[in-house]
Amino acid sequence: MRKFGLIGYPLGHSFSAKYFSEKFRRASMEDCIYSNFEIPSIAHLPEILKDPELRGLNVTIPYKESVIAYLQEKDPVVQETGACNCIRIDQGKLTGYNTDVKGFEESLDEKLTAGDKRALILGTGGSSKAVAWVLHKKGIDFLFVSRKKSGAPNQITYEDLGQEIMKTHELIINSTPLGMAPKTGVCPPIPYEYIGAGHYLFDLVYNPAKTLFLEKGAAAGARIKNGADMLAIQAEASWAIWNAGSAE
């Protein structure tokens, strides 16, 4: 049996378990299984790793950063972002990767234009690091928008968002959980009245498909994109990493 899984807490309705179980069923991969490991502390990881058939793990909230202490090797993206969402297990050796980066970059590209030169990243959690890494790579200037004042030169608060900043930062990425089901009636507290046809609103949230954030963007004529493609791309990138060097 080839075993894969997801560590996080809480896991609730995990996309990954459903995605991989359907993938295995469609391809008649009866020797593969994907399980949820809902662990209340990262200290439980060594127990999970005792299974010699475990080949790979995805990592989600809140362990993308704390899991790094358990890795023997990290790819350069994990080293630079400080966040890992994919682990390959090879004869007991754990190598960490960040496939959120690939997922975000490829799905962002679909509607990105040459005019998207400045961005606002809403939220400063684990996923905002992957977003920032991609924007930096693409040469797009960005500001983090947080509930907290930090003093960092590239971080502002929601209260700082006036017409000028909104006008000059046409790419806005929601990397907060605001708007995610079941609390679909909320959205990041930005001044939506300054959003127009030149804006591109990208939401990492994928459930619902059109969050209130995206609805408000669409109503103003902005380009919009949700996190569903990002999720599928990062899952397939994880699968490729786990199976690299094998016949699959």
Ligand SMILES: NC(=O)c1ccc[n+]([C@@H]2O[C@H](COP(=O)([O-])OP(=O)(O)OC[C@H]3O[C@@H](n4cnc5c(N)ncnc54)[C@H](OP(=O)(O)O)[C@@H]3O)[C@@H](O)[C@H]2O)c1
């Ligand atoms: N589509 C995908 O493939 C994909 C991949 C990764 C994540 N996601 C989704 O992206 C979202 C964020 O993920 P994450 O791992 O970065 O989550 P997280 O670490 O729990 O939160 C991200 C940040 O959101 C801000 N935030 C949290 N609660 C808030 C609230 N009530 N009001 C305003 N801001 C709030 C916080 O930033 P401040 O404290 O600085 O305000 C927090 O650090 C989740 O919904 C997750 O499901 C999607």
